[in-house]
Amino acid sequence: MITNRNYLIHPQYIIITLIIAGITALFLGFTGSYLYTRFEHGGTPIQVPGLFYFNSLWIIASSLTLIYAKKMYQEDQTHRFKISLWITLIMTIIFLIMQIFAWNQMQDMNQGLTSSTMSSYMYLISGLHFLHLVAGIPFLGYFIYEAHKRMKDPVTVLIYFTDPDKSRSLKILNIYWHFLDGLWIYLVVFFLLNYLI
Secondary structure, eight states: OOOOOOOSSOHHHHHHHHHHHHHHHHHHHHHHHHHHHHHHSOOOOOOOOHHHHHHHHHHHHHHHHHHHHHHHHHTTOHHHHHHHHHHHHHHHHHHHHHHHHHHHHHHHTTOOTTTOHHHHHHHHHHHHHHHHHHHHHHHHHHHHHHHHHHOSSHHHHHHHHTOHHHHHHHHHHHHHHHHHHHHHHHHHHHHHHHHHO
16 A cells, blocks of 8 residues: 655755756756856857847746746636746747757857857857757646646546645755756856946
8 A cells, every 4th residue: 555655854855956966966067167168268258149138038938837837826826827838838848949049149249159169159059048948848848738738627627736746846846946947047147247247
């Protein structure tokens, strides 16, 4: 017989903490290498494409819609909960598409992947962020699928909204999403400051 254990800290929270710590170390390492290359080897920082700023608005908006989804979950608002999850997914996909256009914009600015070490860093770092966001989409998609599959009538809605596993999973999804959004803002500010200073 399976019993629910009482954890001081649930293992899923430990896992997401380790994932975030690993991603943080990865990006600190690459941005540190960027700075080292710039100051020790005389690398010239490159201009940040305008679409990077525009994308920042999209990614912040996707965080806000996910926060709204969590709020609707807590208030048992079935329809609004589903819609806000869909909007989050759509806005994330738009961000990813716009990021591809941003790389094309870099090409138009003569900042190709192999144009310079500094432009290579920008492609690498922004590309890694892109991949981490792509990795989160299946989890968001699964959440949307489960919401539509499980929430069909008042009884199943009640079960879904009172399920502690669903609540915890939504919190972890929020943590991961907001972390990636905050990471993107950090990267844009990092590249901008390096260009201006």
